Amino acid sequence: MEHCEVLSKKVIEFKPPVYEQRYYFVKNLVNQHGHKKIADLGFGDATLLWMLKYHRCVQYLVGVDIAAKPFEWGGGRLSPGVGSYIIPRELDLTITLYRGSAVQKDSRLCGFDLITCIELIEHLDSEDLAKFPEVVFGYFSPGMVVISTPNSEFNPLFPASTFRDPDHRFEWNRKQFQMWALDVAKLYHYSVEFSGVGDPPAGAEHVGYCTQIGVFQKNSTKPTELSISEPEEHVYEVVYTTSYPSLQQSKYFRFTLSIEAVKAIDLMKSRFLRGPRRKEGDRVVPLGSCTPQHGLTEAQRAEIEQSPKPYSVGEKFYVPLERLLAYPKVNRLVAGSTEKLRTVLAEGLRLNGDQTAVQVELVDYHTQRLFDEHLVSPALES
C-alpha cells in the first residue's frame, strides 16, 4: 500500500513521507474531535493504531484486517509498556484486533466515533466495493468516516505509469472519487469534505494531492435504529486484545495517589530536617518555609505555605492531609476532597490517630546499617 513513496523517490520526495502525513491527518482529526471509540479497517502493520493509542481521549481502539494472523501477534507495540504501568492513563483503553473484512458485518463495530479506511478501497474488487458503503456507512454507521485513496491524476509524476501497487484494483481521479463519495454520503445521510496529503511539486499544482481523502460526518447524531434492532453478529475472529492500566481502576488510582503524596512528603521531610525547627509542646515544627522549590508556581507555593504545617513527634513525621491537598497534583487526583484523600491513603500508608495526617518515619535510614556494625547479620551484608 505504501509504494508511492518508493517509486517516487527519484522524482518526488515527500517530507514527511506521505504515509506518515496520512496518519498525522487522522491524528489531527482525533485531536480536534476527541474521539473515544476508533476503528481502523485494514490496519496493516498497526502503525496508525499504535500512533492513536497515545491520545488521551481514546478509550477503544479496534483494528480489522483480512490478513491479521493470530499466531504472529505478540501484541508488540500495542501492548502497554512499563511506562503505562508507572504512570497510568487517566481513562481506560482497550485495544482489540480482529481478522475480518471491511465488507462483512460484525455488530462489535457498531457505535464508533470514527472509522478510518486508509488506502483500503482501491484494494476492493467491484463486488466488494459495492458492498462496502452498506457495511461501513449503513451498518457500522459511525459518527465519522475517513477514507483515503490514491489520486490517479498525480501518477504521471511518478516514473512508472501503472498502478502504484499491483494489488490495486483501480485508482481514481479526483472526480471519480468525489462522485462515489457524494453518492454514498447522500444515501447514508452523511456530509463529506474532501482534502488530501502529499502536496504536488511546484508547477504541477493542477494534479492535486498525492493521496485524496474524504472526511464523512454523520448528519444526525442520534443512534440509528439498525444497530439496536439487529441481532448481534460476531463474524470477526479476535486475534489480539489488551487493556491498559488507568486511574479509573482503583488499584492504579490508589497507587498513583499514594506515590504523589509520598513524593510531596519526602521533599517536605528533607526540608524539615535541614531547616530551623522549634519545639511546641510535644511537637517540633518548622520555622521557615517547608515547601519544595521545584515544579510549583509562586501562587501554588503560597497556598501550600498557608495550609497546616507538617510537624514531628519523637521519631515520627506528620503531614496534615489539608497540607497535601494544597499540592496541585494531589488535589487534582481527588478533586479537592479530603475525605477521598483520607480513604485512599489509609489503604497504602499510615495515618495518625485521628486520621488527619500521614505518618512517616523521620529518621533517615540510609546509613543505619553502617552504624550498627555489630548488629548486622551477614545475610544483610551481602
Added chain:
Amino acid sequence: MSGRARVRARGMARSPSAAEAGRTRAPPSPTSVDTGNNEASSTSSFVGTSRKSQSCQDVVSSGDAGCTFTERGGKIRRDFKDLSVCTREKLAHVRDCKRGSSGVPVKLVTNLFSLDLPLDWQLYQYHVAYVPDIESRRLRIALLYSHKVLSNKAKAFDGVVLFLSQKLEAKVTELSSETSRGDTVRMTLTLTGELPASSPVCTQVFSIIFRKILKKLAMYQIGRNFYKPSEPVEIPQHKLSLWPGFAISVSQFESRLLFTADVSYKVLRNETVLEFMAGICQETGMSCFTQMCEKQLLGLIVLTRYNNKTYRIDDIDWSVKPTHTFRKKDGTEVTYVDYYKQQYDITISDLNQPVLVSLLKSKRNDSTEARVAHLIPELCFLTGLTRQATSDFQLMKAVAGETRLSPMGRQQRLARLADDIQRNKDARFELETWGLHFGCQMSLTGRVLPSEKLLMQDLVCQPGSAAEWSKDMRNCKILSARSLNKWLIICSNRDEKVTEDFLHCLRRVGSSMGFNVDYPKTIKVQENPAAFLSALQRHVDPNVQLVMCILPSYQKSYYDSIKKYLSSVCPVPSQCALTRTLNRQGMAMSIATRIAMQMACKLGGELWAVEIPLKSLMVVGIDVCKDEFNKGMVVVGFVASTNPGITRWFSRCILQRATTDVADCLKVFMTGALNRWHRHNRGLPARVVVYRDGVGDGQLQTLLEYEVPQLLSSVTEASSNTSAKLSVIVVRKKCIPRFFTEGNRSVQNPPLGTVVDSEATRPEWYDFYLISQAAGQGTVTPTHYNVIYDDNGLKPDHMQRLTFKLCHLYYNWPGLISIPAPCQYAHKLTFLVAQSIHKEPSLELANSLFYL
C-alpha cells in the same frame, strides 16, 4: 564514563544531524512502513526470533569461518561464554568423578525441568543469500517465511542465518518469492552446519523458543526475565512497585538439557529523573548541583515513559532545553515540546530542564558515526535500585518483606509456570514443531555434611544449631584476647549516662568471655561531626589501642570522617555505636556481648575455631566492589589466614582504576601474605586455597588467564625448593538452581551443610553447590563453587568439607554464613573502603580485623 567519551558525546549532541529525540531510526527500506520508531513491530515474533538468533552468530562463526555473518552485531550472552571455559579437563583427579562421599544422602526437589529430544535430533543451520540483495532485515524475513517450503516448519531466522529442525532435501535449495511490488527475489539456502543438541548454538536456539513461549503466556520481557505486570506488588512508602516473574534459561547441565526457572521480581521506581534532580537540588543547593547530578546520574539506566525502551545516561547537556528544536529524520525541525505533544500527547511541564544524552549502540557495523539520543528528564524513569537505595535498611526490609517467598510458595509458582507451559496450546505447538518435550520437575540426591564442632579456649562445643550459636557460647571463654588497657570513648555531652551504663555491661560480659576491659578515658564533645573529629585529632596517639565513638545521630558524615581518620591518617582500631542502639530496652547485655566480641577481634583476638585436618594450609578470600563515589575505581580486598588454625588474618585492600572487576594487584598481596605466614610459622604454607568472590558473568576466562598466573607466580617465587600447592575456587552467591526437601506434603529448605555435586552441576567444570546458611522465612540460595585451578589435588569430598568448615569462621556472626569466612571478611573490608574511606587503609592495621 571517561572524560573523553563525554566530550565525544557532547560533540555529537551538538551536531544537529545526529540529534534525535529519544529514538533510533533505521534508514528507510523499500517496503518499510515503520514511522521510524524502533519498538517491536507488528511482526514481533519474527523480530523476537531473529534478534536472538543473531546472538547465536558469534558462536557459530567460531567454527564456521566461511560465513559472512560474523561482522553483524550481536553479543553472545556472557554466562554462556563462561560455560565454554572447560576447566575440568585439565584437572586429572576429577576428570572421571567430582563427587564427594561423606554425609547423609538427602533427596532434593529442584527448579530444573527436563527437556527431552529424540535421540537423533539435530539442528540444521543454513546460510541464506538474496538475489537481488535486499537490505531490509524485515523484508528478508518476510520473504523467506512466506515461502510455502518453510511455512509449516519450525524455524528461527535473523535475516542471514536460518535454523531448522528438519533438514531440507538438498544441500543447496533455490527458492523464489515475490515482493508486494511484484519483483521476483531469488533466495539460496545453503546448509552450513548440522549441530547436535549439546552444541551451544542449540542451547541458544532453545532459549529463543522459550522466550517466545513465555510471551505467549502474556508475560512481559525485561532483560532476560519475564514478568507479570498484571499482578504488581506495591510499596508506595518507597515509591516502588514490584512485578513478579521468572528468570528462565535453557542449558546443558551435567548429563542433560534442562530448563530452569527461578522466581524473580522486577523493581520499578516511580521516580522520574527530573524529580531525582529536584531532590539533589534541594539537598546540595545550586552551587554544586550540576556536578552532583552528573556524579549521581551518569551511567544509570533510565526507562522512557512513552516507548518502553531503556537508555544509559552518558551525559547531561545543560545547554539544550525542551523548547529547542531538533531535526527529525525527514529533515523537518521540531521542538522537543511539540514533538512529544504531537507524537505521544504528552505535555512537558518544566521548560527549563536540560536533556539527557545517551550514546546509541550502532546496529550496523558500517555506520561510522556514533549516534546519540536526547531524552527529557521529566519523561525518564530511574530503573532498579541505586546503591544508595540498597543501603536503605527500611527500604530493603520492605522489599524483602514483599518478595520473600517460602520454599512452598516458590514451589507453587514453579508448578504453576510448568502447568501454564504444558497447557497453553500455542506453547505446546511451538515445542512440538521443534521436537521438544517439556518434562517434569527434576529431583536429585544431595548429601548433608556432618556438623562441625566449635573449639573454644577450654572446651569443645557442639552447637545446638549451626545457624546461630550465641547461646552455646554464653559463659565460654574465647580462644584468645588481648586485654584492653589504653582506650578512649568519645561521646556527646548528652550521652554520658548511656555511655556509663554501657561500659558497665561491657566490662561484665568481657570478663566472662575472657576479654579484660579496663576503664577508658571518656571524652565528651559537642553534638556535631567536626567536634568528634577534632577530639580524635587531639586525643588519639599511636599508643591508644582502640577508640570507641558513641554517635548521637545517623548522619553518615560522623561515621565516614571517623573511619577515614582512624584507618589511614592515624591508624587505630575503632568501634562505632549509636546511642539509639545502646538504649534499646532489654537488649543491653546481648548488645554489649556483640560489641565486646568485635572489639576483641579488632585488637587481634580470636573467638573460636573449627578443626582443620590439613596442616599448614593458608586460605585466602578475594572480593572486588565498585567505589561509591568514583565510578571508575574498584576496590579489591584480599584476606589471608596467617596460622594453621585459621583464626588470624592478614587483610589488604587497594583502590584501582579499572573498568572491569578483575583484580590487578594479587601478586603483591599474595607475596605479602606468604611473608607474613613465614614470619609467624617459620616456613611457608604447604597448601594455599584461594576463594575468589565478586566475579561477574563472562569473566572466567580472564580469571584463568590473568589472575591465576599472578597467584601462581608469587607462590612459586616465594620458595626456591618445593613451593606451595595452589587451588583457586570461584564463589558465586547468585546461581540458578534452588533445592528443596520434601516432606509432610510440603517443601522446606534443605538442612545446613547440604552439598549437591551432580545433575545440577556442569560437565565442563569441577563444581558443587553448598547450602551453608539459614534462610529464616525465605528460600535459601545455594552458593556455587567452581574449582578452576587445583594443584592440591584434594579429593572432592575434602574440598567440599573444607569449604563448609570455612563458613563457620566469620567472627562478626556467631553462626554459619553463606560463603567462606575469608570472602566475607574481604567483602566487609571492600565495603568499608568503598562506602566510607575511599582510600587504602594503613598497612599497620593489616593484622587485625579492624573493619568488622
